[in-house]
Amino acid sequence: MFTPQGPTLRELAVQALSSVEDGYDLLAPKFDRTPFRTPGPLLDAVVRTTAPLGPFRTGLDICCGTGAGVEVLRRLCAERATGVDFSAGMLATARANLRDSPGPAGRSGSPAVDWVRADARALPFRAAFDLAVSFGAFGHFLPAERPGLFAQAYTALRPGGRFVFPVPAPPRIGSAAYWAMWGFDGAMRLRNLLRHPPFVMYYRTFRLPDVLDDLAAAGFTTGLLPLADLGARPDGSPRCVLAVATRS
Secondary structure, three states: OOOOOOOOHHHHHHHHOOOHHHHHHHHHHHHHHOOOOOOHHHHHHHHHHHHHHOOEEEEEEEOOOOOHHHHHHHHHEEEEEEEEEOOHHHHHHHHHHHHOOOOOOOOOOOOEEEEEEOOHHHOOOOOOEEEEEOOOOHHHOOHHHHHHHHHHHHHHEEEEEEEEEEEEOOOOOOOHHHHHHHHHHHHHHHHHHHOOOOOOOOOOOOOHHHHHHHHHHOOEEEEEEEOHHHOEOOOOOEOEEEEEEEEO
8 A cells, every 4th residue: 555665455444443542553664654654845844944933952743653753853953852652653663763864964963862652632741842843643633632732732841932833725625635635534433433442533623723722722822934845825825834832
């Protein structure tokens, strides 16, 4: 499936019928060979847009998966990058990826890296980081869980710290991507009605106005920056923005 080295259709089906944690434990060894991994151009755009907001000494990747966001932090933070995830399988793959990875280009030294197994809804950090990031994980949280998740990010940051994450523009109504999103969410809702434990992964629950309201309710001052490297839509609006939430 996807590539010869990627997961088979059967492996994806087994994952989808598992819990979120067990599913990602199963998928972890082949996750980076699927389209679900955050693409390099998006990571590069986030680095270039976030760097002027620094400097940053320490960074946290919330729901780090196999470590793509930690590589972003290694390029932005001077002292330490920490990845947190509740899947032991994803953390094991992230550690292996780090062992095989060179240091950030253009840097004489790399920050230290820590891996922590924890639920993002109960982070074991207090005022420990200057920067927090997250990539592709918010669909695993129901809208009712989002205020608590953002409150955890707020608590993990030092005063003045930034919580940043990319938000793609929604697909045009009636487009193939629009119907694919509806179809995926519909299939997941049906799956969760018929089988337990649920596998929470929804694309249509992360509406930017609601997200900004939840960030503000958690205490953040919010703003948006265009990820200009990723281009613009036909109407001139950016294809993707960077949400920037600052702990005041």
